[in-house]
Amino acid sequence: xxxxxxxxxxxxxxxxxxxxxxxxxxxxxxxxxxxxxxxxxxxxxxxxxxxxxxxxxxxxxxxxxxxxxxxxxxxxxxxxxxxxxx
Amino acid sequence: xxxxxxxxxxxxxxxxxxxxxxxxxxxxxxxxxxxxxxxxxxxxxxxxxxxxxxxxxxxxxxxxxxxxxxxxxxxxxxxxxxxxxxxxxxxxxxxxxxxxxxxxxxxxxxxxxxxxxxxxxxxxxxxxxxxxxxxxxxxxxxxxxxxxxxxxxxxxxxxxxxxxxxxxxxxxxxxxxxxxxxxxxxxxxxxxxxxxxxxxxxxxxxxxxxxxxxxxxxxxxxxxxxxxxxxxxxxxxxxxxxxxxxxxxxxxxxxxxxxxxxxxxxxxxxxxxxxxxxxxxxxxxxxxxxxxxxxxxxxxxxxxxxxxxxxxxxxxxxxxxxxxxxxxxxxxxxxxxxxxxxxxxxxxxxxxxxxxxxxxxxxxxxxxxxxxxxxxxxxxxxxxxxxxxxxxxxxxxxxxxxxxxxxxxxxxxxxxxxxxxxxxxxxxxxxxxxxxxxxxxxxxxxxxx
Numbered sequence: 325x326x327x328x329x330x331x332x333x334x335x336x337x338x339x340x341x342x343x344x345x346x347x348x349x350x351x352x353x354x355x356x357x358x359x360x361x362x363x364x365x366x367x368x369x370x371x372x373x374x375x376x377x378x379x380x381x382x383x384x385x386x387x388x389x390x391x392x393x394x395x396x397x398x399x400x401x402x403x404x405x406x407x408x409x410x
Numbered sequence: 411x412x413x414x415x416x417x418x419x420x421x422x423x424x425x426x427x428x429x430x431x432x433x434x435x436x437x438x439x440x441x442x443x444x445x446x447x448x449x450x451x452x453x454x455x456x457x458x459x460x461x462x463x464x465x466x467x468x469x470x471x472x473x474x475x476x477x478x479x480x481x482x483x484x485x486x487x488x489x490x491x492x493x494x495x496x497x498x499x500x501x502x503x504x505x506x507x508x509x510x511x512x513x514x515x516x517x518x519x520x521x522x523x524x525x526x527x528x529x530x531x532x533x534x535x536x537x538x539x540x541x542x543x544x545x546x547x548x549x550x551x552x553x554x555x556x557x558x559x560x561x562x563x564x565x566x567x568x569x570x571x572x573x574x575x576x577x578x579x580x581x582x583x584x585x586x587x588x589x590x591x592x593x594x595x596x597x598x599x600x601x602x603x604x605x606x607x608x609x610x611x612x613x614x615x616x617x618x619x620x621x622x623x624x625x626x627x628x629x630x631x632x633x634x635x636x637x638x639x640x641x642x643x644x645x646x647x648x649x650x651x652x653x654x655x656x657x658x659x660x661x662x663x664x665x666x667x668x669x670x671x672x673x674x675x676x677x678x679x680x681x682x683x684x685x686x687x688x689x690x691x692x693x694x695x696x697x698x699x700x701x702x703x704x705x706x707x708x709x710x711x712x713x714x715x716x717x718x719x720x721x722x723x724x725x726x727x728x729x730x731x732x733x734x735x736x737x738x739x740x741x742x743x744x745x746x747x748x749x750x751x752x753x754x755x756x757x758x759x760x761x762x763x764x765x766x767x768x769x770x771x772x773x774x775x776x777x778x779x780x781x782x783x784x785x786x787x788x789x790x791x792x793x794x795x796x797x798x799x800x801x802x803x804x805x806x807x808x809x810x811x812x813x814x815x816x817x818x819x820x821x822x823x824x825x826x827x828x829x830x831x832x833x834x835x836x837x838x839x840x841x842x843x844x845x846x847x848x849x850x851x852x853x854x855x856x857x858x859x
Binding site: 340342343365367368370371373374375378389 | 478481482488489491499500502503562564565567568569
């Protein structure tokens with residue numbers, strides 16, 4: 325799965341998270357920071373991770389979620405790594 | 411300790427009311443003598459597994475709300491949309507339905523009170539409100555996902571706790587209005603609504619806070635409803651409008667209803683100084699426990715002591731006693747006899763708003779206090795619907811050796827209760843509410859001159 329394809333999937337997830345400023349999703353890149361740029365409450369990160377598991381049909385390790393960074397590329401890296409591992 | 415000369419005024423009200431879009435419609439329907447109790451279609455889906463099908467419920471649609479369901483857990487409301495844009499998305503994300511009602515009611519109460527932003531944000535402004543609920547959809551579906559379906563906890567997301575914790579309504583209102591004073595919830599079953607307002611009254615009376623949003627909430631919840639249905643204490647065998655019938659000889663249970671009542675309280679001199687419209691003044695609040703070790707059965711002695719505590723050191727001679735009046739066989743009879751024992755056989759009316767509303771559980775005391783304020787404003791006693799025929803025989807407990815109360819059948823006091831709206835001069839109303847566990851609450855309010 326290409327990273328651009330994963331990014332597009334993530335945007336679809338973020339569209340369902342109403343606490344994120346939806347206007348900013350049009351400009352999202354791998355360097356976008358969920359918390360600093362999208363003003364995502366840190367509590368919402370677990371929702372995003374759980375929805376990513378469902379969308380990409382994977383299961384993250386709890387430790388990986390604990391260590392997850394706040395940039396978009398961090399979760400893309402984790403999705404890619406988890407898919408390769410599974 | 412009370413601070414001498416410090417009084418508490420009611421300066422605002424708001425809430426959520428069955429089949430009413432706002433408090434104005436609620437007032438109109440009440441004084442038109444209408445019942446707000448309807449057939450609850452949601453219960454019918456469960457066929458014979460559920461006994462009662464009537465309720466004074468409020469749907470999400472009626473509140474212009476819409477649940478957004480999770481893709482991870484079936485039936486799990488991930489958040490809500492407010493179609494009228496009254497509550498920001500960030501606040502909706504942390505709220506169950508009851509908390510949203512509390513936030514909307516608080517907005518209305520603040521607006522009616524005329525508090526400015528500095529007053530709302532003050533460290534002297536508190537939030538004291540709670541519910542008596544036994545669960546909600548958020549908790550049920552999150553637990554079901556984990557226990558029954560064996561799914562990971564994280565599928566429930568980050569908001570199972572803030573949407574189900576005991577003081578969720580107070581917390582959500584506080585986060586919305588950004589007050590800096592106390593934020594707490596009092597829980598006392600069906601006395602919760604009046605209990606929170608009574609506690610808030612004391613905080614102001616004792617000089618700890620200057621203004622408080624206080625009240626009770628009971629969000630529409632089948633999870634709460636079925637617990638009472640299981641106890642077989644809900645009314646059965648009548649049309650919806652005839653199901654709640656306090657004091658009537660054919661009453662056989664209460665109607666489980668839902669709602670929200672929020673009251674804006676303010677130290678009297680402050681409210682007066684800023685020219686606020688003072689809806690009523692609180693004369694006194696008192697609460698106690700039966701002390702007889704009985705979880706459910708009402709106590710004549712406990713209620714007599716409640717009155718003694720309320721009256722002590724105060725001039726309280728109400729033209730109306732707003733009773734708990736649930737429409738249960740034992741509860742109504744004991745309450746009527748305890749009121750008569752204290753108040754005598756004439757000179758006042760008894761009002762039982764549950765005849766129109768049903769029993770809003772943790773919201774009952776707060777919403778019924780709103781009805782009392784409306785009675786003061788309108789100078790009318792609300793009708794006690796369906797109170798048609800009273801028992802002409804002594805109640806079983808009146809024939810026991812320990813009984814030391816009035817020795818007349820309750821039919822002897824039928825003149826105190828009208829099934830029609832009564833116009834009269836009303837200067838003072840006493841409000842009574844009780845709860846499981848033998849908890850009793852009483853508040854006296856007076857018309858502002």
